[in-house]
Amino acid sequence: MNHQTRLQALSAFLKAQRAKILPDSVGFTSGNRRRTPGLRREEVAQLAGVSPTWYTWLEQGRDIRVSTSVLDCIATALQLTIDERKYLYALAQESGSGATLLKEQLPEISPSLKRILHELRFCPTIITDRRYYIVGWNEAASHVFLDFEQIPSEQRNMIRLLFTRKELQRLAVNWEHFTKGFLAIFRAYYGQYVEDEWYERFLDEMKAVHPDFNILWQQSDVQSAPEVLIEFRHSKAGKMLFHLTSLQVQGSTDLRCSIYTPVPDSSTEYKLKQLIERK
Known part of the structure; x- marks a missing residue:
């Protein structure tokens, strides 16, 4: 993401976070004269202990110097989570790794990781x-989601597939909630790798082709490892319940392992076994 785009992303993030906080929850009166939800800029500035003018410049995306200590105060005022703080620091200080990853250089998974999948x-x-x-x-993922082997590697992007494949759109009982979970992780990467212009090109493409994407992207949170209960309506197996656990794979490549564990005391594992044995 280039310098100006990074500042625009910072501006949008600060505005969105400010709008989430109820004035009453931090000691301000709601009143009837508020034109927008959440806090006013001067209220955030007051909570953070900075001047209203300086905070306004920061939220407007002006190119100003920002120290970590001041960002800490703003993050506290906006009640940011750990993942949201990392995202704020990356955008405000351009502290992403900037590592380059070409599409044709998709990382290889190790033999031990392949064994874990099996x-x-x-x-x-x-x-x-x-x-x-x-x-x-693994094979179970092919039965529940898609046969990824039939999709060319350059098209095998999970975010894109969520918006292009009807099978995935029908699978999750609450598709929007399901998709927002992926976008929350994607936004965390977006902040971490602020110098990688691939992200901006990808976002522009998705916004142009899929109107729903832009709406959900604006609503998405920042979260690196959500653990959630997901309900699927599989075309062959019917109702399936999974706990999603997202793990970061340590090593030279930045890989994520998303494991869908059948909910105990449900029929999900039995149905999954039936799907696999039917092949």
Whole structure:
């Protein structure tokens, strides 16, 4: 993302976070004269202990110097989570790694990771890189989601597939909620790798082709590892319940392992076994 785009992303993020905070919750009166939801800029400045003018410049995306200590105060005033703080610091200080990853250089998964995929036989598991390209999956994932082997590697991007494949749109009972979880992780990567212009090109493409994407992108949070309960309505197996656990794979490549564990005391694992044995 170039310098100006980074500042615009910072501006949008600060505005969105400010709008989430109820004035009453931090000691300000709501009143009837507020034109927008959430806090006013001068109220955020007061909570953070900075001048209203300086905070206004920061939220407007002006090119100003920002210290970590001041960002800490703003993050506290906006009640940011750990992941949201990292995102704020990356955008405000251009502190992303800036590492380059070419599309044709998708990372290879190690033999040990392949073994883990195989052993998680009845837990659909997908491994993605930091651009959300799918670089590994197990048989269970092919039965529950898609047969990824039939999709060319350059099109095997999970974010894009969520908006282009009807099978995935029909799978999740609450598709918007399901998709927002992926976008929350994608936004965390977006902040971490602020110098990688691929992200901006990808976002521009998705916004132009898929109007729903822009709406959900604006609503998405920042979260690096959500753990959620997901309900699927599989075309063959019917109702399936999974706990999603997202793990970061340590090593030279920035990989994520997303494991969908069948909910205990549900029929999900039995149904999954039936799907696999039917092949």
